[in-house]
Amino acid sequence: MKKRLLSLLLAGVMATTMVAGCAKKPGAEGGEKGASEKGYELALITDVGTIDDKSFNQGSWEGLETYAKDNGITCKYYKPAEKSDSACLTSIDLAVKGGAKVIVTPGFLFEAPIYQAQEKYPDIKFIMVDAAPISPEKEVKINDNVSSVFYAEEQSGFLAGYAAVVEGYTKLGFMGGIAVPAVIRFGYGFVQGAEAAAKDLNISGVEVKYTYVGNFDATPENNAKAAAWYNNGTEVIFACGGAVGNSVMKAAEAAGKKVIGVDVDQSAESETVMTSAMKSLSTSVYDTVASVYKDSFQGGKSVTLTAKENGVLLPMETSKFNKFDQTKYDELYKGLQDGTIKVGNDTIATDASKLSSDYVKVESIK
Structure with missing residues (x-):
């Protein structure tokens, strides 16, 4: 009887651990905060770095994660398997399938992938940090569902x-x-x-x-x-x-x-x-994500944040x-x-x- 009781207690502990794992600390393949039945509403795709690089990716992720925590919204990051357009697009596909409504992409690697993704997913809001969508012919085209943010x-x-x-x-x-x-x-x-x-x-x-x-x-x-x-x-x-x-x-x-x-x-x-x-990475990402939920999102153009906007x-x-x-x-x-x-x-x-x-x-x- 004692053994049976011990087994039931252990099973209960394991079940609790599995549930807690839905909001686990970000790992190597992708990290999430506050999973729900609808998936992860906010997403970030890393470029050549990681979300703990103490630099560009981390600053962007912290802005997204803070907004998610402040407003009770789920979020997750995805790391492409390699440095290629196809790998970035695959991560974007995964984020959309995972429930993303807003996707943040820091870095120049997303110029070509977002050029395609903005057409493929017109209902998704994309926030590009230090990049703009560029065609194979090197032409910039920014759709209304894309905000392109640069810094001085x-x-x-x-x-x-x-x-x-x-x-x-x-x-x-x-x-x-x-x-x-x-x-x-x-x-x-x-x-x-x-x-x-x-x-x-x-x-x-x-x-x-x-x-x-x-x-x-x-x-x-x-x-x-x-x-x-x-x-x-x-x-x-x-x-x-x-x-x-x-x-x-x-x-x-x-x-x-x-x-x-x-x-x-x-x-x-x-x-x-x-x-x-x-660069005011965290603040600018936070504010741009907030604009989506305030219905004040300004897509279709690039903005450069300077000292005048306290962007640097x-x-x-x-x-x-x-x-x-x-x-x-x-x-x-x-x-x-x-x-x-x-x-x-x-x-x-x-x-x-x-x-x-x-x-x-x-x-x-x-």
Whole structure:
């Protein structure tokens, strides 16, 4: 009798665990929050990163997840099996079959997939982050069910570059992931910010090592490259490539040097993170999802969020500055907002070394 009672108790525990698993923590193949009979109403498809990359994907996911929690709506993320249009489309299909009404897609990999999906699923709202639907003929076509959100990364890069020089650093580095427009804009802004600060302070001899590593991964190769730069005198590296930042932070910790993070506030990732060139990923995704439910969704166009819309920023509260202060930050930010400070984006030069500069020398490393 005791054995039978024990068996029944164990069965009850197992059943309870299975039910709890419907709202389990996100896993490798896809994560969900609050499953229901109708499936998962909000969905995010990751690009080359993961939702815990402490960067682009995570910032977007946190905005979606927060809205879901605030409003009692189910949500789930899907990770494509590979980096291809077909894999992205398969994940979109799965999300729709899973009950998605709103799908968020961060990154340039979704340009072609959403071009097809917007026609295939006209009743689904798509929120593209840092991308727009592009045809095989490279023509942009944004249907009314698609919102395309970009950011003025060059402005937050500018703020980071300016702050780095004010802090006293003259040997800078920019280590980008893949040379896609968003990454290029971050880097170009960084160089222009360093130039502006050097000019204002009349500092000569500022140098920037500049490269794209060709991926968004934490690898031994990326760590070794960052370590070599630090060992050769680089004082701070702007790590602009998702998980590439983990490799740079590891090298900075070993060398006692500094890092500038990207996309989100990465100060918690390492004591070496001096500041982060941020985009308001979480807030903008949250607000765009909210617009769907408020019947104010503005599809059919691209918008670029700048300092004027508080779309880019530095996290001053968590930044580890000794000289660059809130007063100077506010002055620069106001200049970006009212247009008295103009920062060129990815269209101003074919290569970072060709950026016009009198105080900063850029060494472009292939």
